[in-house]
Amino acid sequence: MTAIRVAIAGSSGSIGTQTLDVVRAERDSYEVVALGVGSSVDVLIRQALEFRPKVVAVADPAQRARAQQALPFAEVVADLADLADVADVVVNAVVGFAGLPVTVRTLIAGKRLALANKESLIAAGPVVQPLRSVPGAELVPVDSEHCAVHQCLRSSVASDREVSRVVLTASGGPFRGRSAASLASVEIAEALSHPTWKMGPKITIDSSTLMNKGLEVIEAHELFGTPFDQIEVVVHPQSVVHSMVEFTDGCTMAQLSMPDMRLPIGYALAYPARIGTPFGRIDWACLGRLDFEQPDTVTFRCLPLAYAAGRAGGTAPAWLSAANEVAVEAFLAGRLRWPQIADVCDEVLQRYEPGADTTVDDIIAADARARSIAAEVITIREAS
Numbered sequence: 001m002t003a004i005r006v007a008i009a010g011s012s013g014s015i016g017t018q019t020l021d022v023v024r025a026e027r028d029s030y031e032v033v034a035l036g037v038g039s040s041v042d043v044l045i046r047q048a049l050e051f052r053p054k055v056v057a058v059a060d061p062a063q064r065a066r067a068q069q070a071l072p073f074a075e076v077v078a079d080l081a082d083l084a085d086v087a088d089v090v091v092n093a094v095v096g097f098a099g100l101p102v103t104v105r106t107l108i109a110g111k112r113l114a115l116a117n118k119e120s121l122i123a124a125g126p127v128v129q130p131l132r133s134v135p136g137a138e139l140v141p142v143d144s145e146h147c148a149v150h151q152c153l154r155s156s157v158a159s160d161r162e163v164s165r166v167v168l169t170a171s172g173g174p175f176r177g178r179s180a181a182s183l184a185s186v187e188i189a190e191a192l193s194h195p196t197w198k199m200g201p202k203i204t205i206d207s208s209t210l211m212n213k214g215l216e217v218i219e220a221h222e223l224f225g226t227p228f229d230q231i232e233v234v235v236h237p238q239s240v241v242h243s244m245v246e247f248t249d250g251c252t253m254a255q256l257s258m259p260d261m262r263l264p265i266g267y268a269l270a271y272p273a274r275i276g277t278p279f280g281r282i283d284w285a286c287l288g289r290l291d292f293e294q295p296d297t298v299t300f301r302c303l304p305l306a307y308a309a310g311r312a313g314g315t316a317p318a319w320l321s322a323a324n325e326v327a328v329e330a331f332l333a334g335r336l337r338w339p340q341i342a343d344v345c346d347e348v349l350q351r352y353e354p355g356a357d358t359t360v361d362d363i364i365a366a367d368a369r370a371r372s373i374a375a376e377v378i379t380i381r382e383a384s
């Protein structure tokens with residue numbers, strides 16, 4: 001059997017390094033042929049010396065020469081989207097909207113896209129959807145909830161007609177059960193300490209506001225075509241049930257495993273087969289209990305904001321995602337308080353200007369417009 005050729009865009013981050021863990025455990029099945037980073041060139045060099053990829057991409061021009069010097073066996077390129085040319089599967093683990101070119105180029109190349117970069121699908125749904133029908137192109141989600149839904153849907157023959165509800169689980173993040181008043185002045189470190197998942201800073205802050213879950217509602221709509229009225233969110237603090245699908249006969253399928261991102265990564269690499277390494281294996285005797293509760297949409301306003309943007313469609317999800325990225329950056333820089341992340345997203349959405357959404361450039365323009373309004377809103381808030 002020839003090994004499946006894997007490219008990782010965003011290899012220095014949390015998903016990127018965990019993808020390398022999966023490959024390390026499954027050396028006979030997978031070969032790393034390409035790695036790409038923004039500017040974390042030291043991590044890239046270490047990874048490349050171990051995995052010997054043919055191509056490495058470094059987006060930051062100031063760091064590129066160092067990669068070239070340290071890795072004489074690899075071709076060094078500037079564009080992470082070029083990685084799709086040499087691989088069978090591209091893991092898109094770039095953070096935020098910057099991952100859009102990798103998503104688009106991978107699908108155009110007719111390759112499998114293992115998508116951890118949800119923002120590209122959410123912001124550019126109208127552009128990405130038609131590319132899914134390029135011959136050979138295939139989108140397999142790496143997001144744990146959508147990986148769960150993907151698995152639950154495999155139990156149904158005609159999934160679109162037989163599904164009555166998709167139920168996305170949410171850990172609730174570090175602030176579950178807290179009141180809005182008690183969250184007025186939380187520290188950055190508190191928002192960065194997730195109770196069940198070990199993830200990068202952007203998604204960890206998104207988990208604390210429930211924006212991550214809101215974006216995942218839009219992601220589920222894009223991936224599976226489920227109407228928003230049929231997508232529900234339930235808080236499940238143990239993060240063992242990764243999501244569920246209820247069918248028209250009342251049966252619910254759920255996918256359970258311990259919270260370990262290497263399971264959805266391995267699933268996306270191996271689908272429709274499964275890897276042999278048991279990441280996320282449950283010890284039932286120690287599991288104890290599984291709890292479920294309604295999300296608090298008054299304290300965590302980002303969740304209803306995402307439903308609203310998703311239902312508005314067009315470039316509204318791009319606006320929301322852009323506003324959120326700018327607000328999270330400002331929070332991490334100490335320029336915004338935690339509740340103001342939702343305030344900024346809300347205000348930017350109120351100023352939403354529907355625009356063209358048929359090309360990548362349309363989406364980039366929408367993203368830029370929303371970012372400039374978000375920056376303006378933040379500056380005004382800082383001054384007041």
Ligand code: MG
Pocket residue numbers: 143144145216
């Ligand atoms: Mg998720």
